[in-house]
Amino acid sequence: MSNNIKVVCRFRPQNTIETREGGEVVVSFDDSLATVGLRSTAGLSGPEKDGFTFDRVFPMGTKQHEVFDYGVKGIVSDVINGYNGTIFAYGQTGSGKTFTMMGANIDSDELKGIIPRIAEQIFTAIQEAPQNIEFLVKCSYMEIYLERIRDLLAPQNDNLQIHEEKNKGVYVKGLIEEYATGPEAIYELLRQGGLARMVAATNMNAESSRSHSIFLIIINQKNLDTGAQKSGSLYLVDLAGSEKIGKTGATGQTLEEAKKINKSLSALGMVINALTDGKSTHVPYRDSKLTRILQESLGGNSRTTLIINCSPSSYNEAETLSTLRFGMRAKAIKNKARVNAELSPAELKLLLKKAQTDNAAFQKLIADLEAELGTWRSGGQVDPAFWVKGMGAPMKKAPTPSSTTPARPSTPINPMVEGLRGELESRPETPTVIGLEKDERDEFLRRENELTDQLGERESQLSAAEKELVELRAELAGLRGDVPPPPKESQIPPHSSELIELRLERDRISFEKKELTIALEDEKQKNSELVAQVEDLNKAALQSRTRKTSLAEGKEKKKAELMALMMSKLESHVGISDKDDQLQSTLTKLAGIDSNEGVQALTLDDIALVRRQLAEEHEALRNAMEKLQEVQEENALLSKRRQDLERRNAQIEADMEDVFAKYEAKEGHADFAYAEVKATLEAQFTAKLESQQSEIEDLQKQVETRTRDIRNLSSELDSSKGVNEELKRAFEATSAGLAGGKDLAETARELERTRKAIAAQLAEFDNTKKALMRDVQDRCEKVIELEVQLDEMREQYSNVIRNSNTKAQQKKMAILERNLEQVSLIQRQLVDQNALLKREAGASERKLITRNERIAGLEAQLRHAMREIEDRDRRYAEQFRNVYQATEHLRTAQPSARIAKPLRGGGGANPPANGPLARLQGEEASASREFLSLSQVKSRIDWTNVASKQRASWFFSASRS
Numbered sequence: 001m002s003n004n005i006k007v008v009c010r011f012r013p014q015n016t017i018e019t020r021e022g023g024e025v026v027v028s029f030d031d032s033l034a035t036v037g038l039r040s041t042a043g044l045s046g047p048e049k050d051g052f053t054f055d056r057v058f059p060m061g062t063k064q065h066e067v068f069d070y071g072v073k074g075i076v077s078d079v080i081n082g083y084n085g086t087i088f089a090y091g092q093t094g095s096g097k098t099f100t101m102m103g104a105n106i107d108s109d110e111l112k113g114i115i116p117r118i119a120e121q122i123f124t125a126i127q128e129a130p131q132n133i134e135f136l137v138k139c140s141y142m143e144i145y146l147e148r149i150r151d152l153l154a155p156q157n158d159n160l161q162i163h164e165e166k167n168k169g170v171y172v173k174g175l176i177e178e179y180a181t182g183p184e185a186i187y188e189l190l191r192q193g194g195l196a197r198m199v200a201a202t203n204m205n206a207e208s209s210r211s212h213s214i215f216l217i218i219i220n221q222k223n224l225d226t227g228a229q230k231s232g233s234l235y236l237v238d239l240a241g242s243e244k245i246g247k248t249g250a251t252g253q254t255l256e257e258a259k260k261i262n263k264s265l266s267a268l269g270m271v272i273n274a275l276t277d278g279k280s281t282h283v284p285y286r287d288s289k290l291t292r293i294l295q296e297s298l299g300g301n302s303r304t305t306l307i308i309n310c311s312p313s314s315y316n317e318a319e320t321l322s323t324l325r326f327g328m329r330a331k332a333i334k335n336k337a338r339v340n341a342e343l344s345p346a347e348l349k350l351l352l353k354k355a356q357t358d359n360a361a362f363q364k365l366i367a368d369l370e371a372e373l374g375t376w377r378s379g380g381q382v383d384p385a386f387w388v389k390g391m392g393a394p395m396k397k398a399p400t401p402s403s404t405t406p407a408r409p410s411t412p413i414n415p416m417v418e419g420l421r422g423e424l425e426s427r428p429e430t431p432t433v434i435g436l437e438k439d440e441r442d443e444f445l446r447r448e449n450e451l452t453d454q455l456g457e458r459e460s461q462l463s464a465a466e467k468e469l470v471e472l473r474a475e476l477a478g479l480r481g482d483v484p485p486p487p488k489e490s491q492i493p494p495h496s497s498e499l500i501e502l503r504l505e506r507d508r509i510s511f512e513k514k515e516l517t518i519a520l521e522d523e524k525q526k527n528s529e530l531v532a533q534v535e536d537l538n539k540a541a542l543q544s545r546t547r548k549t550s551l552a553e554g555k556e557k558k559k560a561e562l563m564a565l566m567m568s569k570l571e572s573h574v575g576i577s578d579k580d581d582q583l584q585s586t587l588t589k590l591a592g593i594d595s596n597e598g599v600q601a602l603t604l605d606d607i608a609l610v611r612r613q614l615a616e617e618h619e620a621l622r623n624a625m626e627k628l629q630e631v632q633e634e635n636a637l638l639s640k641r642r643q644d645l646e647r648r649n650a651q652i653e654a655d656m657e658d659v660f661a662k663y664e665a666k667e668g669h670a671d672f673a674y675a676e677v678k679a680t681l682e683a684q685f686t687a688k689l690e691s692q693q694s695e696i697e698d699l700q701k702q703v704e705t706r707t708r709d710i711r712n713l714s715s716e717l718d719s720s721k722g723v724n725e726e727l728k729r730a731f732e733a734t735s736a737g738l739a740g741g742k743d744l745a746e747t748a749r750e751l752e753r754t755r756k757a758i759a760a761q762l763a764e765f766d767n768t769k770k771a772l773m774r775d776v777q778d779r780c781e782k783v784i785e786l787e788v789q790l791d792e793m794r795e796q797y798s799n800v801i802r803n804s805n806t807k808a809q810q811k812k813m814a815i816l817e818r819n820l821e822q823v824s825l826i827q828r829q830l831v832d833q834n835a836l837l838k839r840e841a842g843a844s845e846r847k848l849i850t851r852n853e854r855i856a857g858l859e860a861q862l863r864h865a866m867r868e869i870e871d872r873d874r875r876y877a878e879q880f881r882n883v884y885q886a887t888e889h890l891r892t893a894q895p896s897a898r899i900a901k902p903l904r905g906g907g908g909a910n911p912p913a914n915g916p917l918a919r920l921q922g923e924e925a926s927a928s929r930e931f932l933s934l935s936q937v938k939s940r941i942d943w944t945n946v947a948s949k950q951r952a953s954w955f956f957s958a959s960r961s
């Protein structure tokens, strides 16, 4: 039976975001509520111009029960009758999918959504069913989050794998199935699973579902009279909303979720396209987990209703248009829904009887044919009237799989009974790999299941390793710098190369820290040495400043002393003053002579003597003048030399400046040779020193020569003194001889002339003497100045040498100071870090203690839980034995008695309240399952144990993490 997917469309009212953004209603509905028109497509040509027609359109304000009554009720009835059913909610984020499927409040009659209503309908239907039908209702709840299947009833199982088997079809391996005995039990499961769902706030929806959720209800029923069984599965799917990242503002994790959501929704779209375009030979069910799980619902054995949820607002018009188009395409999907029934024993007996009859007929036919063949072989003839007739219609071939939904592999079917099965075919067709032979398909599915399991296992290992890595990173960040004990090899999980790298990095960091500490100590040491050096240098600078001041003072003093010494020497050696005095007295004497007295006093010899002496004096004076001229020339020469010296000095200073400039420029270069500069300076100053030395030596020689000259002059003056003495004597004698009567007047005049000439010569001599003295003084000053200059030069030279050393040291010091600063900074940082780490280490230690306590507590709880599980195991085993014995007893006592049923149609009487089964049911209240057969009881016990253990281990691992 081929049937199209039913598509209904629901509009929610405009929400506050849409109103705030100035949105307005842009949809319109026809009177029959089958077509919706969109403002943006109304003006277009083409099929969308007239709107979008669905099985039903629910305008804004439609009540929850209306959607349920029209869109869902029928399907639930079908599922109760053994069909598979699916109800999808599709739409953009915030369009009302969860509101439709689950409702705003499952406890509110008005607000509860489809799923709670379905629960009620199922149990009402069971109540209304005939008494000879017993039902078993199982529920599972899962979500597909980031392309991983997570069991919402056991959230620790977050990477379940999809399997396909020829008898079971596609199913999720390891998914927990909880038994439900009433709507309340289903509500409880919905609440429990809802708490575990991945929900996040986006700009479009404060509680946006970040996963596709699938609530699965499996209803098994058995006709107690005939033994016939039916089974219907109902998939209730709340898809995650398609979203425009720009509008939802998704970032980080929500962005990752959005990408995966959009990807799986587009895979759904591709499947629908392939199913509806009429030309695709391959349907890409395997492109996403969603389409793989739901492959039966799309183009397979399922009655499917698609509810498309839309916004009526212009703000989301583009999204609404895309949703409506999706609904229109889905409408064209054709499913082939069949009742999933198993043959009852009576039907099987019928089939067997028919097969046996057919078999006998065939045997007879074969015998007849062999007989006829024998006749022909022996050369005989058989009248055509007696030719053996065939069985009529040729044997039917098994149907070939269709191209889009190839038939699922099935158990071998006797071709003879095949025709009898007809509508009773129990296994739904499952699309699988096209083009494979049956055996190959079986092998393929087996291998695929194995590989899927391995893949799931690897994925789980990987995510566990990633989780541990994240934890360790956080721990590492917390304890950075500390050196925790190295992890044992056994603690390193496999496939965690990143983890190993991280640990290596931690070791490296701690090693570097140690090194830094050592370097720090080293630098500290250097620093203290440098500080001492700086202090020494400061002291030296202070000393040199003091020395410089005292030197300057000493220089002045020395200069003055030298000058005084030199002048006193000159005074003592030259004796000019004495001579001068003598001459003055002679002149005074001459001047004081009365003309009469003078004539009497002076004789002619005296006068001649005086004249001679004067001539000598004159000669001596001329010599002195010549000497003076020589000295002046020498002085000019010396001045010239001095100028030369000064020029050379200036040149040297300029050279020095150059050298220092070069030195400054090369300061940054590590290979700059200080020794080179020093050598250059030394060479220059040595040269200068030598030249100065030689200059000074020259000058000293000259001074000595001058001193000698002066000494000569002095001796000459001494001799002049003698002459003077004689002159005196002669003068006395002359004075005595005046009585001889000469021409006194004449003599007096001559004397007068002589006196004047002497006075003039004396004045001239005086001037010469003064000039000579000035010159000598100048020379002395110059000599002293030169000596002082020499001292200064020496001083400068040593300063330069010192400076060059100091500059190198300064450079070194600057580098060291920089290093010191850096080291101090590092030290400060390390000290801070250390303090921080100490604090954090304390906190971590406290955390560790708390965590250990928690672990101890959890372990105690775990032990307790394990003990309880073991107790329960024992109890179950005992109960199982009891039940088994009771059943055996019943079977032997009443061979045709049926076992039990969990829920009997029409609310028929349940098994005796005091029977073993009732006890089991009472004790299994949490499981809420009533029980069918021995093997089911056993599997239930096993399952309960497994589930309890899983929960315990999950609880333990969750607590640890």
Ligand SMILES: Nc1ncnc2c1ncn2[C@@H]1O[C@H](COP(=O)(O)OP(=O)(O)OP(=O)(O)O)[C@@H](O)[C@H]1O
Binding pocket: 011, 012, 013, 015, 061, 091, 092, 093, 094, 095, 096, 097, 098, 099, 100, 104, 205, 207, 208, 209, 210, 239, 240, 241, 242, 309
């Ligand atoms: N028909 C409606 N009437 C009134 N309120 C509605 C209706 N449909 C949805 N809402 C409100 O709109 C908001 C978003 O709805 P819902 O969470 O169901 O959207 P969604 O399609 O499931 O979104 P997502 O895909 O992001 O999970 C909710 O607050 C819900 O109560």
